[in-house]
Amino acid sequence: MSYNIRIIDLKESNIGEQVATLINTTFNLNLTWQKILLNTYYDNSISNSPPSFYVGAFDEAKLIGFTAFKSHDFLQNGEIINCFHHCSVCTSKEYRGKGIFPSIIEFGKQEAIKLGAGFLYGIPNHNSGPVFKKLNYKNFGPFLKVNVPNVPLLFENAFGKWQETDVLYAEKSFYQNEYQLIDAKTKEHGTDLLVYEDLGNLIWGIKLIKKIGPVNISYFSVGGMIINKPHFFKQSVKKLIMKYKINFVQFIFHNTSVYKNLFTSPKEAPFVEPFVVYPLKSELSSNDVFNFMPGIKNNF
Structure with a gap:
């Protein structure tokens, strides 16, 4: 035809x-x-x-x-x-x-x-994934997830230990343009898009409700963040929980991201599709670090 x-x-x-x-x-x-x-x-x-x-x-x-x-x-x-x-x-x-x-x-x-x-990218589902493989896209693998609950012991155990002199950094890193994404997502979500800044760190996302049986659980789904002071990160998350009165904070990030070092036990995120890339102007390798979170998805 x-x-x-x-x-x-x-x-x-x-x-x-x-x-x-x-x-x-x-x-x-x-x-x-x-x-x-x-x-x-x-x-x-x-x-x-x-x-x-x-x-x-x-x-x-x-x-x-x-x-x-x-x-x-x-x-x-x-x-x-x-x-x-x-x-x-x-x-x-x-x-x-x-x-x-x-x-x-x-x-x-x-x-x-x-x-x-620089490149095209997708986060394909099970239907489109095989097509992108045939089109020679590079599969950089899954995203990881950490749910940080508002429960004292579990909260404390969720985070890695950082000193004031520590820097969250890796060579060949790609970062989201957080302010650009905040601008785009604010146009979509309006005042439901929340931006929290504290102690040199910025965390943005949406407050959502998950119904489990008869109980409504509120959580903060993180779209992106800027972590200038990782030793204050745990404190910033605690304040975010208190400010928005939520049961937990959900962090999802690519498996290569430096953000995984902020936590003790990130796990592969179920039901989250992999990250595939077709390089154009940018030269990509297996050593690249993608500090990407759900904010780069169209349906966040």
Whole structure:
């Protein structure tokens, strides 16, 4: 069959309705076009980097495949590395198995090369994961998780020991641009996005409720953080718990991250997909450190 792949013009008539219908049908959701935009599009004007872009596959005027390429800036050795997260990847059920998904990714890759991107990345589920493997993406493995409970003994035992002279650092490290992500997520979540600063450290995220039987458990899901003073980190987390009156704080971070050194026993996060990367301008190796947390995901 023949189909056309191109950049989607956000001003196209009826395009929002088509994208929303395709995403909602594929993932059994009920999202509005406005919510999808807030979730997958960032203009990145805060740092003068390229904006996000959408790629669609069309059978004449009908949208049959879609992927958002969300613009992110990462920091490495003081330099800004602009990258793109391909997310909300979907193909119309009746058109699957015809190479539309990899064709969209390849088209987006070429566009990202033109824009000077460092790399493409994804956090694929069990359906899209095998496709990215065939497309020669590098799999940098799972994310780790630590739940720090508001229970004195368990709280104390969750943290590693740090001295005032200790520095949380590793060579060849990529860091999230936390202020950029806070800007993007505030546009999406409004006042539900919480930013806590204390003793040279910054932790941001969302307060959520988890229902266990008849009991509601409140917790702080961390989207990202800046830890300038690791010896104060435990104290900062304790104050965060008290301020927001929560039962625990959830930290999820990539397995290569230096953040794992802040805790005694991080475990592989269940139900969290792996981190896959396709290098473009940036040269990547197995020694790279990705200090990434859930804030880099479109659905945080």
